[in-house]
Amino acid sequence: MSTRIEPGVVAICGSLRDSSRTRVALKEALAASEEAGATTELVDLRNYELPSLNAVDTNVPDAKNLRETVDQADSILLGTPNYHGSYSGALKNALDYCGRGEFAGTTVGLLEVAAGEFPGSALIHLRTVSRTLRAWALPTEVAIPDSSSLVDENRIKDSSIAERTHRLGRELALYAGVAEYPERIPRTAVATDCTTNH
Numbered sequence: 458m459s460t461r462i463e464p465g466v467v468a469i470c471g472s473l474r475d476s477s478r479t480r481v482a483l484k485e486a487l488a489a490s491e492e493a494g495a496t497t498e499l500v501d502l503r504n505y506e507l508p509s510l511n512a513v514d515t516n517v518p519d520a521k522n523l524r525e526t527v528d529q530a531d532s533i534l535l536g537t538p539n540y541h542g543s544y545s546g547a548l549k550n551a552l553d554y555c556g557r558g559e560f561a562g563t564t565v566g567l568l569e570v571a572a573g574e575f576p577g578s579a580l581i582h583l584r585t586v587s588r589t590l591r592a593w594a595l596p597t598e599v600a601i602p603d604s605s606s607l608v609d610e611n612r613i614k615d616s617s618i619a620e621r622t623h624r625l626g627r628e629l630a631l632y633a634g635v636a637e638y639p640e641r642i643p644r645t646a647v648a649t650d651c652t653t654n655h
Contacts (some may be wrong), residue, residue: 464633471537471548490627531633560590562636
């Protein structure tokens with residue numbers, strides 16, 4: 458985790474398609490993070506040479522770059538298309554190159570884009586992965602159904618889904634470093650809160 462004044466939000470796009478609707482949605486979320494005061498970066502896995510993980514071969518330069526980017530982030534947004542009811546193999550492989558050292562204590566947001574009517578299962582799987590990596594997954598998550606109708610090459614067309622995506626982006630900035638919150642809250646504020654909520 459970084460020590461910047463402005464929180465750093467990094468989105469990892471689990472789609473390798475050139476016309477990826479997942480990438481469009483992630484960019485909208487990152488724009489909202491920037492509006493909330495964060496610096497942002499989109500990790501486009503098309504630009505990373507990440508062969509299928511072989512645990513014996515650790516000398517993969519792009520894997521080192523990925524780990525460093527994740528490690529420096531205050532919040533991570535994981536975005537994936539829904540493939541057969543789960544998240545993409547490209548994102549799985551990228552996450553396999555990372556570990557608790559990079560993710561522990563980091564705020565994580567989850568976003569899924571589905572071609573069909575029933576998104577959500579990939580979010581469940583990614584939430585389990587986030588918990589295993591000891592990250593702090595935000596309660597707000599985004600599941601976009603029927604993406605060919607609701608997302609074009611530039612934006613999310615459905616206003617309610619767009620607003621939820623923007624909310625997720627803002628929360629990634631606002632709740633960055635959530636693992637450090639007990640130390641950040643003054644004792645007087647805690648005492649006041651306790652006395653006013655009996």
